[in-house]
Amino acid sequence: MNFGLTQEQEMVVQTVRDFVESEIYPHEDLVERTGEVPPDLGADIKRKCLELGFYGCNFPEELGGAGLDPLTFTLVERELGRGSMGLTVFFGRPSGILMACEGEQRERYLLPAIRGEKVDALAMTEPDAGSDVRGMKCSARRDGSDFIVNGTKHFISHADLADFVILFAATGEEQTAKGPKKKITAFLVDRGTPGFEIRKGYSSLSHRGYHNSILTFTDCRLPATQVLGEVDHGFDIANEWLSGTRLTVAATCVGRARRVFDLALPYAAERKQFGKPIGANQGVSFKLADMITEIDAADLLTLSAAWRVGEGLDANREVASAKLYASEMLARVTDEAIQIFGGMGLMDDLPIGRFWRDARVERIWDGTSEIQRHIISRDLLRPFGA
Incomplete structure (x- = not known):
């Protein structure tokens, strides 16, 4: 690299x-x-x-x-x-998963999304199936050449802006050595399709103005032409997409942390207490040293993972490491920034409190920190048969 x-x-x-x-x-x-x-x-x-x-x-x-x-x-x-x-x-x-579009789907969804004529949203998370994606209850059963969808999705980011959603639903079950496992299929569902409703979601602590929605499907009939990829193989395309979104989370965390640091550094150099800049005190200067070290480390970890993806190398563990470290780094950096600003850091006059509040969700969405640690440890132990 x-x-x-x-x-x-x-x-x-x-x-x-x-x-x-x-x-x-x-x-x-x-x-x-x-x-x-x-x-x-x-x-x-x-x-x-x-x-x-x-x-x-x-x-x-x-x-x-x-x-x-x-x-x-x-x-x-x-x-x-x-x-x-x-x-x-x-x-x-637009979601990279749209590259799985074929035939007429390219003209209806892929190309309009790239041109900005249509907006997509990904519908995967459910009230009872967050990290346990295989536990989803939203189902699509066959009815002739169509599928009938029933179920609920929530925490669906920017679905209020979407012209269509990429829906993941259970379409069957298979027996494995570890017990029964649900088969998942991806569908393209247009806003306004009968039986499909987009409702206002929850009031979120993080990222005001970036809304989540609740999606309900009640006997929603979809023709087979709305299947994205292959029936029962939705995870094949989802896994590729999830890697990209985790890189995005890591990268945005680095960018946000640098903005916070760019505010904290001059403040520490200019703000005076006891007759000298607070940055002259070791208690503050060491915070700055730790903050920039962690930001740089997260930046390099993220760019290294992105480079591996671009080179076609296996990067599952590296992407998980980047997402894990960058999201947790952002929490520490924003917290320390508030400490440097003192009481003013919590006031709406400055954006520091907002960054601190926004940082909390990064360790949850697109795979919690616990899921990232599971991915990393599984990758490390797999060669040993553990």
């Missing part, structure tokens, strides 16, 4: 950072105060992203995307991590 960025990568980083600072930062207070993104503001961010040529940048050029490799795309996500997720969601990055 070359630790230096290419000239093109440097340009991408600077372009996205400039975009976040000029188009995202100015609106963050509004989103924090109201918990909403005005539709015209979201549309404006999307339009500017399209004009910049970055919409769908994680897709191949021949499909209309920017064709960024995994490492460069991770750099994009890192810079977007500096801004409010309620706003950066409009800097469109």
Whole structure:
């Protein structure tokens, strides 16, 4: 791995950072105060992203995307991590899982998503099936050449903006050496399909303006043409997608941590107590040293994992390590930043408290820290037959 960025990568980083600072930062207070993104503001961010040529940048050029490799795309996500997720969601990055679209699905879902004409959302988590994805109860049973879907999904990010969802549902069961295991199939489901309802989700502590929704399916009939990939093989495409989203979480955590540090460092150098800058005190200066060391370590771990993905190397453990370490690093960095700012760190006048609050969800979604440790330890022990 070359630790230096290419000239093109440097340009991408600077372009996205400039975009976040000029188009995202100015609106963050509004989103924090109201918990909403005005539709015209979201549309404006999307339009500017399209004009910049970055919409769908994680897709191949021949499909209309920017064709960024995994490492460069991770750099994009890192810079977007500096801004409010309620706003950066409009800097469109459709689910990579849509690459599994075939035939007419490409014209109805894949290409419109890349062009910004349609927005997708992933529907996997259920009230009784979070980390235990195989325990999902939402089912799709065959009825002739169709499928009838019944069940509920929740915590579905930005489904309120979606034109269609990528639904994962149980379509059967198979016997394995470890007992019965559900077969999972992925479906493409349009908003407005009879029997499919998108409802307002929970009021979340983290990421105001970035909404979650509850999806209900009541005898929702889907033709076989809506199957994404192969019947009973939804996990084959889900596993590839989950790797990408975990890298995104790691990268955005690094970006957010750097923004917090960029606020804490000058404050420590300028804020005076007892006649000298607080940064001159070892109790504060050592915090800064630990913070930047952890940020750099998480950054390199994340970029290394992205490089492995781009090289076609096995990166399951490395991606899990990056997600685990970066998300837990962000919690520590934001907490220490509040300590450096003191009481002001908890006030709405500064964004530090928001970053601290937002950081909490990163250790939960896209695989909890416990799941990441399970993936890592399983990968280490598997060669020994354990």
